[in-house]
């Protein structure tokens with residue numbers, strides 16, 4: 001397929017539809033933890049990192065709701081690009097939660113600790129608490145955001161475990177209860193204009209097929225990561 005302007009919401013919807021027709025069940029990261037010992041024959045763990053746009057996030061929630069599937073959305077708290085508690089954005093996050101999707105925290109824990117000169121451990125506890133109180137929920141998952149600071153927010157987890165923060169998982173954690181990146185077939189849109197994939201943690205160099213094309217290969221466990229910001233109706237520079 002010509003990769004130019006293929007990241008449309010319409011195409012994305014088709015990829016999910018195709019995966020469903022191929023017999024995949026689409027579940028959240030939390031469900032993956034809870035059902036790990038009893039997974040369906042073909043499953044997609046559906047992860048969404050809200051990097052830049054909550055307006056576009058609503059479009060994804062609409063698609064998932066239309067198809068009757070669930071996803072896990074990771075929300076930033078300190079993004080210059082959006083305020084999660086603005087009048088418009090809070091309503092969208094509320095809609096996401098009320099639709100039955102999972103909300104997790106898209107953490108920038110090392111970034112904020114270094115920029116503010118504060119303690120990362122305390123910051124993470126505070127951030128989780130703020131999300132829980134703001135939306136009256138109990139999040140169970142955190143995923144580390146890769147931003148522009150040159151710092152790696154995943155480093156925080158080198159000597160810490162999600163359970164220490166009342167969590168079931170971190171997005172790339174290697175605890176046997178999760179270990180999804182290492183055990184699954186991972187497909188991500190994080191290169192914006194093309195897909196990339198890893199098979200059990202190993203980059204499949206040069207393979208830029210979308211996840212529906214990979215679904216045709218019947219990988220039992222697929223781990224799909226998408227970003228709302230990547231999609232549009234006609235071209236990349238649309239704002240929602």
Ligand SMILES: [Zn+2]
Pocket residue numbers: 049050051106144145146
């Ligand atoms: Zn991110």
